[in-house]
Amino acid sequence: MNKEFLGKIEAFLLMPIILLYYFLLPRHIVNLIISDIRVSEIKKVSFWSFAYNFSIHEDFRSTVYIRLGVRRIFVSWIKPGAKCFYNLTPHYGHSLFIQHGFATIIYAKSIGHHFFVNQQVTIGFGGDGNPTIGNNVSVRAGAKIIGNVTIGDDVIIGANAVVIKDVPSHSVVVGVPGRIIKKRNFMNESWKRVDIKL
Incomplete structure (x- = not known):
């Protein structure tokens, strides 16, 4: 059977969550949830794309529960x-996108727009505090960002990288300890090779 069709059937079984989403949430929270909806399988954002993603993707459900805050206690037991x-x-x-999310801990002061995170990532407290993350940041599988560091805008933290110092905007970081291997020239959108230890 078509996955979209199955998602529509399950949507009717999840009426408490749908009622909360559709009628009881403040509009700004609904708008945040809409910004998180994946449109790769359903080409436009709609009520059914919310229902489908919520039914099929457990990591999308995690983003919805983040957006709900304490309200999640009323519905998170229905479908984890x-x-x-x-x-x-x-x-x-x-535009928060958790992909897989297994064994992932996110404890930052704040995270900006368009944040993408893979599985087995740790973003957390060090001896001097916890991270602040800018806009358009991607943290790949197994990466660690530890301590009172600032990650700029438009940054990619590569798989298994360990970041314990600030990362400037428009950088790609890899390795242990993390080092910048590429930096984008924002004016002409090109990338140049660099090697900066953090």
Whole structure:
């Protein structure tokens, strides 16, 4: 059977969540949830794309529960989010995308817009505090960002990289300890090779 059709059937079984989403949430929270909806399988954002993603993707359910805040206690028991995903971050911008989310801990001061995170990532407290993350940041599988560091805008933290110092905007970071291997010239959108230890 078509996945979209199955998602529509399950949507009717999830009426408490749908009622909360459709009628009881403040509009700004609904707008944040809409910004998180994946449109790769359903080409336009709609009520059914919310229902489909919520039914099929446990990591999307985790983003919905983040957006709901304490309201999640009324609905999260119906259908759980990603297993072993822990969020302690008080503020995210729009377009949050958790991919898989297994064994992932996110404890930042704040995270900006268009944040993408893979599985087995740790973003957390060091001896001097916890990270602040800018806009358009991607953190790949197994990466660690530890301590009172600032990650600029338009940054990619590569798989298994360990970041313990600030990262400037428009950078790609890899390795242990993390080092910048590429930096984008924002004016002409090109990338140049660099090697900067953090």
